[in-house]
Amino acid sequence: MQKIVQVVCVVLVGAVVMFGGRWYMYVAQGESPYDEVGIALNGYMPAPLRRWGCGKMEQRFPGKLPPYGCAGPDGRGWM
Template identity: 55%
Template structure:
């Protein structure tokens, strides 16, 4: 039983590291705010992490239409 718990913990840590790295790479990029995987990860994160990611993207790409998850109610302005 202990071996199964260890394997589950290792898999959870690895998945968190992979998704965390992928998300941070997306919000700190300078190429485009429209990466599909990055948008999905960012839009599904808790509000505080999502807002931090959107703020970081807005600082880099403030003059373009925001990606899904970072738009205000009208869909064309950053929140």
């Protein structure tokens, strides 16, 4: 039983590192705010992380329309 728990923990940590790292690369170093994979991963993030990521991208891409998930109530401004 302990071996199963250990394997599940390793798989979960690996998934968090893999998907979290890909999301961070999209937010912090992506060439475009319209990367489909990045937008999808950003949509799965908890609200505080999503707000941080959208704020970071707004600083990096001033004057561009926000990607899906980062748009404010009017759909044209950042959240």
